[in-house]
Amino acid sequence: MASDEAPPAVSPDPLLLLLPCDIILRHVFVLFLPDEIENILSVCRSFADLAPGMWKMKLEGITASAGLAEEVHAENRSAAQWKRSYRTEYYKRKTLPNKPLLCHDGGCTIKLGERMSNENLLTICSKGSMNLWDVYTGKCLRSFPMNISGYSTDITALMRLDSTMVVSSTIKGAVRVWDLMDGSSIWDVCFDRQHPIFSLARLNENEFAGSGLGRAVKLWNVEKKTCTRICSHSTDPSLYHSYQPNRTIVQALDSNTFATYAKGTSLKVWDARTGNNIQTFAEKNFNVDSVTRMDHDIILATYSNCSAKLWSISTGALVRDIRPELARLYAVARVTRRSFLFIGAGEGDAPFSNNFFVFDAESGRARKFHESSAQTFISSIAMMNDVMFVPLYQTSVKGYNIPLYLL
Numbered sequence: 270m271a272s273d274e275a276p277p278a279v280s281p282d283p284l285l286l287l288l289p290c291d292i293i294l295r296h297v298f299v300l301f302l303p304d305e306i307e308n309i310l311s312v313c314r315s316f317a318d319l320a321p322g323m324w325k326m327k328l329e330g331i332t333a334s335a336g337l338a339e340e341v342h343a344e345n346r347s348a349a350q351w352k353r354s355y356r357t358e359y360y361k362r363k364t365l366p367n368k369p370l371l372c373h374d375g376g377c378t379i380k381l382g383e384r385m386s387n388e389n390l391l392t393i394c395s396k397g398s399m400n401l402w403d404v405y406t407g408k409c410l411r412s413f414p415m416n417i418s419g420y421s422t423d424i425t426a427l428m429r430l431d432s433t434m435v436v437s438s439t440i441k442g443a444v445r446v447w448d449l450m451d452g453s454s455i456w457d458v459c460f461d462r463q464h465p466i467f468s469l470a471r472l473n474e475n476e477f478a479g480s481g482l483g484r485a486v487k488l489w490n491v492e493k494k495t496c497t498r499i500c501s502h503s504t505d506p507s508l509y510h511s512y513q514p515n516r517t518i519v520q521a522l523d524s525n526t527f528a529t530y531a532k533g534t535s536l537k538v539w540d541a542r543t544g545n546n547i548q549t550f551a552e553k554n555f556n557v558d559s560v561t562r563m564d565h566d567i568i569l570a571t572y573s574n575c576s577a578k579l580w581s582i583s584t585g586a587l588v589r590d591i592r593p594e595l596a597r598l599y600a601v602a603r604v605t606r607r608s609f610l611f612i613g614a615g616e617g618d619a620p621f622s623n624n625f626f627v628f629d630a631e632s633g634r635a636r637k638f639h640e641s642s643a644q645t646f647i648s649s650i651a652m653m654n655d656v657m658f659v660p661l662y663q664t665s666v667k668g669y670n671i672p673l674y675l676l
Contacts, residue, residue, distance in 0.1 A: 381427040382661040383435065384651045390659055391435060391449070393424050399435075401449060404653055404673055413452025428469035428477060430491065436477055438466035444479060446491060456494055470521035472541050478527055480517040486529055488541060498544045500529070522562045526582075530557035536570055538582055550580050558598070563630065564606040571601050575613065579630060593626065593635060602650035602658065604676065607631055612647045612660060623647050623660070627676060639674065 382392045389410070390402045401411040415424070415437070423440045430436055430446065434455065438444045442465055444458035466481040472488070476497070480486045488498040517531045522538065526547070530536045536557050538548040555572040562568050563579065567588060571577045575598040579588040595613035602610045604627060611626040625639040651659040656676050 381424060382649070382651050382659065383427045383429050384653060384659075385429055385435075385449075386432065387654045390651055390653070391427070391429070392661075393427055393437070397424075399447070399449075399452070404657070404659065411449065411452070413447075413449075415447075425465055425467050425481075426469045426479075428471050430471060430477065431474045434491075436469055436471075438469055438479060438481075440465040442466055442481065444469070444489075456491065458489060467516055468518045468520070470519045470527050472521055472527065473524040476541070478519045478521065478541070480519040480529065482516055484515070484517055484531075486517060486519050486527075486539075488544075498541070500539055500544050500546075518557075520560045522560075522568065522582075523565075528560045528568065530560065530570075532556050536560065536580075538568070548582050548585050550578075550585060552578070559601055561601060561603045561609065563603060563609070567606075569601065569603070569609055569630075571598060577601070577611075589630065589633070591628065591630075591633070593628065595624075599623065599647045600650045600660070602652050604652070605655060610650060610652075610658065610676070611635070612650065625674070638676065 380393045380395055382390055385391050385401065388403055388405060390404050392400050392402065393415070394400065397415045399411075399413045399415055400409050402408070403410055424437050425440050426438045428436045433449050435447050435449060436444060437447065444466060445454055446456040446458070447453070448455050466479050468480050470478045472478060475491050476488060477491070478486055478488050484501050486500045487496050488500070489495070490497050515531045515533070517529055520528045520530075522528055525541050526538055527541055528536060528538050533556065535552065536550040537546050538550075539545065540547050550570065552570075552572065555574045555576070558571045558573055560568055560570050566582050568580050568582060569577060570580060575593065575595045577591040577593065579591070580586070581588055593611050593613065594615065595611070596615055598611065598613040600612045604610050608627055608629050611628055612623055613626075614622045614624055622640065624637060626635045626637050628635045647660045649661045651661060653659060653673075658674055658676070660672065660674065
């Protein structure tokens with residue numbers, strides 16, 4: 270895509286016309302109960318499904334303009350499915366898919382990455398610098414050193430707070446809030462001087478949670494610059510030895526709820542406003558590897574045996590048990606509320622093989638769309654939008670390029 274060309278506009282989308290109504294309902298009708306507001310919003314959003322023909326015509330138009338005489342089938346597809354097909358075709362013609370777009374020069378390696386917007390990706394390299402990238406052009410927009418005032422460059426977690434602020438943590442238990450406009454440090458959090466911090470979770474623009482070696486999960490308010498609440502993931506002392514403390518991971522589900530898990534413990538969901546444990550999902554045989562929210566009630570949990578389960582937060586019931594038939598599962602990410610992305614390797618695959626699958630939660634079918642033989646494992650996925658993503662690698666290759674993929 271040319272550097273002066275903007276990403277594709279998704280309008281006219283009927284849902285965008287309802288945006289002022291959405292904002293009014295959330296901020297004016299405060300006397301409604303939360304469930305009543307969500308019911309009203311769901312009815313408003315349902316109008317977006319009334320225009321599948323619009324996205325079908327846009328898809329036919331872009332294929333015709335490219336000189337392709339391909340016929341668009343599947344008349345019963347929804348507006349959301351037509352929209353994703355259109356956006357995928359657009360990016361195929363406007364970008365260089367599956368090509369390395371971002372490059373860390375100077376012999377450093379990529380450590381962490383975080384999506385800042387549909388266009389921008391923030392990465393941290395082994396030399397201790399933050400780099401903000403334009404994923405469409407591959408240009409580095411800003412670069413800041415992180416080793417100021419004795420701050421350790423051994424970064425363990427990175428989290429977007431809003432469009433201009435990020436939070437990072439170190440192996441020494443320090444947490445710092447950064448301003449991306451000038452690279453300055455806004456606030457240093459004395460989180461835990463004894464234990465490293467391994468996970469950060471954004472709740473909203475002013476609050477985030479963090480956890481590390483130990484059972485405590487701390488909630489912090491950026492405006493007040495104070496710790497507002499401490500939750501204990503487990504009360505079993507046998508799981509947290511002083512000589513080998515257990516690592517607790519926190520994952521935000523929305524602005525009011527977050528999930529925690531640790532080795533040998535159950536997956537738990539918490540209310541950030543009260544600190545109460547609202548649901549516990551018991552799986553005694555295998556450890557939780559990751560948690561992803563699919564919609565307002567369903568979460569996806571992956572386990573150490575390369576399986577995945579869809580759980581209901583409201584009832585605690587198992588919705589679906591998924592077996593992707595992978596010997597190794599590296600990363601998972603939500604694509605839509607009905608589908609998610611798996612990256613892993615099969616039993617007979619070569620070492621460092623990375624197979625990409627899109628799994629449909631309703632039909633139970635998986636579609637393999639790419640296979641990579643990069644000499645490293647994929648550690649996480651940054652979804653830029655519903656059709657583009659960037660895999661982040663656990664790599665020791667100097668000057669490694671970050672590829673951009675289309676679903």
